Amino acid sequence: MVKFGREGNKAERGRRRYRLAVREQDVTRENGLGADDEVAAATKNRCDHGITLFSTSTKRHKGCRTVDALPQEHEEEGGQTTATGRNGNTEPVNYDAGMPNTSFRMLGLSQWICANVAALGIMMPTAVQQGCIPPILQGRDIIGTAQTGTGKTAAFALPILQLLGSDPFGIYCLCVTPTRELAVQIASQFVAFSRGMMLRCQVIVGGEDIRAQASALISRPHIVIATPGRLMEHFMYDEKMVSAFSNLRCLVLDEADRLLDPGFEAELRIIMHNLPGKNRQTLLFSATITRSISALQEVTMKNAVHFEAFEGLKVVERCNQEYLFVPAKVKEVYLVHLLSRSSSWGVRSIVVFVGTVHTCQLLQETMSLLEIEAVALHAVKKQRHRMDSLSRFKSGEVNILIATDVASRGLDIPTVDLVINYDVPAVPRDYVHRVGRTARAGRGGRAITLVSQYDVSLLHKIEELTNIEMVEVSELCETDVLKDISRVFTARRGAKMKMSESGGFDEQLRERKIRQAHRRKVA
Numbered sequence: 001m002v003k004f005g006r007e008g009n010k011a012e013r014g015r016r017r018y019r020l021a022v023r024e025q026d027v028t029r030e031n032g033l034g035a036d037d038e039v040a041a042a043t044k045n046r047c048d049h050g051i052t053l054f055s056t057s058t059k060r061h062k063g064c065r066t067v068d069a070l071p072q073e074h075e076e077e078g079g080q081t082t083a084t085g086r087n088g089n090t091e092p093v094n095y096d097a098g099m100p101n102t103s104f105r106m107l108g109l110s111q112w113i114c115a116n117v118a119a120l121g122i123m124m125p126t127a128v129q130q131g132c133i134p135p136i137l138q139g140r141d142i143i144g145t146a147q148t149g150t151g152k153t154a155a156f157a158l159p160i161l162q163l164l165g166s167d168p169f170g171i172y173c174l175c176v177t178p179t180r181e182l183a184v185q186i187a188s189q190f191v192a193f194s195r196g197m198m199l200r201c202q203v204i205v206g207g208e209d210i211r212a213q214a215s216a217l218i219s220r221p222h223i224v225i226a227t228p229g230r231l232m233e234h235f236m237y238d239e240k241m242v243s244a245f246s247n248l249r250c251l252v253l254d255e256a257d258r259l260l261d262p263g264f265e266a267e268l269r270i271i272m273h274n275l276p277g278k279n280r281q282t283l284l285f286s287a288t289i290t291r292s293i294s295a296l297q298e299v300t301m302k303n304a305v306h307f308e309a310f311e312g313l314k315v316v317e318r319c320n321q322e323y324l325f326v327p328a329k330v331k332e333v334y335l336v337h338l339l340s341r342s343s344s345w346g347v348r349s350i351v352v353f354v355g356t357v358h359t360c361q362l363l364q365e366t367m368s369l370l371e372i373e374a375v376a377l378h379a380v381k382k383q384r385h386r387m388d389s390l391s392r393f394k395s396g397e398v399n400i401l402i403a404t405d406v407a408s409r410g411l412d413i414p415t416v417d418l419v420i421n422y423d424v425p426a427v428p429r430d431y432v433h434r435v436g437r438t439a440r441a442g443r444g445g446r447a448i449t450l451v452s453q454y455d456v457s458l459l460h461k462i463e464e465l466t467n468i469e470m471v472e473v474s475e476l477c478e479t480d481v482l483k484d485i486s487r488v489f490t491a492r493r494g495a496k497m498k499m500s501e502s503g504g505f506d507e508q509l510r511e512r513k514i515r516q517a518h519r520r521k522v523a
Contacts (some may be wrong), residue, residue: 043359088231104129107413108159109133110439112196120192128152128307129151131307136159137162141283142284144286145288147309148316151317157186158249160172161193166201167249170244170248171245173249174275176231176252176253176254177227177259178227181386181390182254182255182410188200228271232266233386237274249280249281257429260306282304315435317439320445321471322448322471323471325451325452328452328453332489333368334450341476348399349400350416350418351413353404353419357380357404360404362492366491367400371401374398375402376389394413420450428465446475
């Protein structure tokens, strides 16, 4: 029997050695169609110990419309994507382009939702929307994989809003996402799509008043969008949270590949332990499919619809991908030169991705001393400061955002024309998410990766997994770049001194690490 509340959480802590997420054994196999025997066995072992992401009941929403507009399942056959419909016939389908002349109404969506979508300027459904909306309306579990910027949020938000109309009592849908900024963005999209519905949507993220959030959850909003850490805290410290989610009918894991990583194991396990397991529809969406998702499908999702818009890791086609070889000691100098040249390239806004929180803050402080206006986005900043930085960047007040990978997933900012990877991502699939911040929804974009003498092997892994050979940036002159070396180095020294002052960023970072270690010990 599944126990809820504090009793369940106490029992849960004794079983933490069992992993919900399958550890990725290596980064060389990112997109296989099935898990190998070892990973599948490991996943089955975890699922056998009482908690599964997917409903064990075959009962679905009463009155759910049956939609025959599109094929419901697809499989790989001889390297070609095929779809299997209700009549059992198998026909090749180009999921990259979707089915031409298909409207949202043909997918089974109601007239008022179609009108709201049209009012937002969205006229035709994308491939992932065509493949996922009909089975979601039927109440089926989904694994959806599609490129960044192809409308995955709308693929689950639109059918959920329609299903919600038939059963609007209590918390109907819980959407779990790895970052706070993405949670806020998903909530805004739910609100935009639900015009005229009086939707009550609540965002539950860290950095906000937990008591106010608890009060909002007890009032049972229709949709809850949450990050795993804060939602786990609500379940651990308030027994009433279990009853608040008793009517849950839909669970969405957005950016599922990240949520199923071992880093979110403890949070996700406690969350799943306290959610009802029957009559629940589960939807997984991601731009990349990993071993954990593959093994999960193999063991617990055999009856789910798996929509995969492409085979392998795929970067948006309209993104020009380039690299720039630079000595590690002068990376900041090259970055400053790229930022200064960007205006002549017609770039409206730029996202600079870095590997650590410390580097992110250091670059922002350095740019400030160089009188280059930029904002930073990382996990150490308080929530109100994170939202302020993102708002300034989105509004165009500041056109340079320096960020860790908290900004690499899901954020849709149409003006981003250039992504700079200051640090090459250690996990190749993270590259796909980073460069996906540009060239969204059919627009063009450019991605430049700074490669030092220590990053060559990582670059080769990215090229191998994406099946794309990057071209070297040829429009820079080293002599022009190094003209600013003394000025940049002076600013860097000043930034380091400021961060190391008493009460400065370095001290805040140390205190945060101590608090995190204490929380892990208590949990």
